[in-house]
Amino acid sequence: MGSLSASYFERAQEVIPGGVNSPVRAFKSVGGSPLFIQSAKGAYLKDVDGKEYIDLIGSWGPMLFGQAHPTIENAVREALSNGFSFGAPSYNEVLIAEKIVSMIPSIEKVRLVNSGTEATMAAIRLARAYTKRDKIIKFEGCYHGHGDSFLIAAGSGVATLGTPDSPGVTVSTAKDTLTAIYNDLSSLRNLFEANPTDISAVILEPVVGNMGLVIPEPGFIEGIQQICKSYGSLLIFDEVMTGFRLSSSGYQGLTDIQPDLTTLGKIIGGGLPVGAYGGKAEIMNMIAPSGPVYQAGTLSGNPLATTAGLAMLNLITDNPEVYPTLNQKGEYLAAGIRQQLMDLKIDGFVNQIGSMFTLFFTNIAVKNFSDAKTSDTAKFGVYFREMLNQGVYLPPSQFESWFLSAALDQSHLDH
Numbered sequence: 201m202g203s204l205s206a207s208y209f210e211r212a213q214e215v216i217p218g219g220v221n222s223p224v225r226a227f228k229s230v231g232g233s234p235l236f237i238q239s240a241k242g243a244y245l246k247d248v249d250g251k252e253y254i255d256l257i258g259s260w261g262p263m264l265f266g267q268a269h270p271t272i273e274n275a276v277r278e279a280l281s282n283g284f285s286f287g288a289p290s291y292n293e294v295l296i297a298e299k300i301v302s303m304i305p306s307i308e309k310v311r312l313v314n315s316g317t318e319a320t321m322a323a324i325r326l327a328r329a330y331t332k333r334d335k336i337i338k339f340e341g342c343y344h345g346h347g348d349s350f351l352i353a354a355g356s357g358v359a360t361l362g363t364p365d366s367p368g369v370t371v372s373t374a375k376d377t378l379t380a381i382y383n384d385l386s387s388l389r390n391l392f393e394a395n396p397t398d399i400s401a402v403i404l405e406p407v408v409g410n411m412g413l414v415i416p417e418p419g420f421i422e423g424i425q426q427i428c429k430s431y432g433s434l435l436i437f438d439e440v441m442t443g444f445r446l447s448s449s450g451y452q453g454l455t456d457i458q459p460d461l462t463t464l465g466k467i468i469g470g471g472l473p474v475g476a477y478g479g480k481a482e483i484m485n486m487i488a489p490s491g492p493v494y495q496a497g498t499l500s501g502n503p504l505a506t507t508a509g510l511a512m513l514n515l516i517t518d519n520p521e522v523y524p525t526l527n528q529k530g531e532y533l534a535a536g537i538r539q540q541l542m543d544l545k546i547d548g549f550v551n552q553i554g555s556m557f558t559l560f561f562t563n564i565a566v567k568n569f570s571d572a573k574t575s576d577t578a579k580f581g582v583y584f585r586e587m588l589n590q591g592v593y594l595p596p597s598q599f600e601s602w603f604l605s606a607a608l609d610q611s612h613l614d615h
């Protein structure tokens with residue numbers, strides 16, 4: 201390597217515990233160095249060494265129209281030239297709140313925060329205050345942000361389905377087992393029967409992006425909602441990843457389900473830090489000043505970030521063709537990769553919904569990073585590094601099985 205990227209990687213180890221943050225951590229385990237990006241435009245990234253990559257990471261996160269979209273860039277430039285202020289409420293906070301309420305029918309009122317983690321933590325706090333109950337049910341493999349461990353370790357009696365603090369899975373056939381855990385209503389019922397008056401809320405990623413894209417079976421989430429209702433518990437959708445990705449109102453836009461609370465992040469900030477949580481007015485009205493829950497943040501709803509977010513949401517509503525096109529291309533891509541797997545006799549499978557897809561390699565099964573057999577790592581590393589050599593940048597993940605996940609965005613469709 202001997203590159204600037206490699207040098208940043210080494211320096212990061214010195215000053216950042218664990219090195220640079222999560223998606224890139226996995227690079228090390230496959231014998232590579234992460235990329236350090238110098239510039240980005242549309243579907244392309246250029247690293248500090250001048251190599252260009254097609255970007256399949258950005259749209260797994262906050263991008264829907266590519267990097268540095270001119271509409272978002274211009275909106276932010278204008279906010280900057282107005283000397284974006286701190287101290288007074290930003291009118292953009294009002295505009296973006298109105299926009300969110302208009303886009304997501306289950307959200308009657310919304311609060312702005314700075315990240316998906318904050319949104320989720322705040323929604324859980326609110327659920328506890330509203331129901332006057334402590335316990336939260338969380339699914340194994342669903343990731344709700346870096347506050348997950350506080351959620352579990354808070355000592356307030358958290359009920360769980362699966363191992364709460366695990367980012368991954370506990371058994372080797374990832375696809376079948378994850379799908380089984382995720383679609384198992386009877387375990388959920390048992391938890392409720394054991395704690396009939398203690399469970400404040402069930403929180404879930406409606407499509408589990410964080411365990412390799414587990415897509416709920418028909419009726420599963422409706423079943424959860426029924427159980428929640430019958431026990432007086434709330435249903436919280438963590439749509440930080442799926443919100444504005446699967447439709448202009450997230451996963452819930454594909455169904456008739458209206459969760460009590462929804463958490464949002466990623467795309468909602470157009471690349472800058474914005475998170476939000478919202479839901480029924482009756483629940484949201486618990487928040488100060490009229491209610492018992494206090495929530496405010498020094499930088500929440502700040503003018504610069506909400507400007508970028510509002511520009512992103514306007515782009516979405518101004519482009520009604522965006523989701524049908526992405527869905528169509530997502531299906532096309534998944535079918536193409538499936539065919540390639542067959543032609544090349546590689547054991548694997550593809551999960552896909554809309555523009556989100558994950559490619560699993562099923563002949564590589566390890567329990568966790570430290571257990572990874574050299575041969576497994578090497579095998580996955582070959583696939584992964586070849587993609588990088590070919591100039592394709594997408595996140596490697598490894599729980600029980602190795603997988604590569606990505607999402608398409610509008611900027612990829614021009615290529």
Ligand code: PLP
Nearest residue numbers: 315316317343344345440441465
């Ligand atoms: N919830 C889900 C479903 C996520 O995918 C993430 C981030 O990956 C979060 C919450 C946390 O969001 P953030 O990283 O903005 O804190």
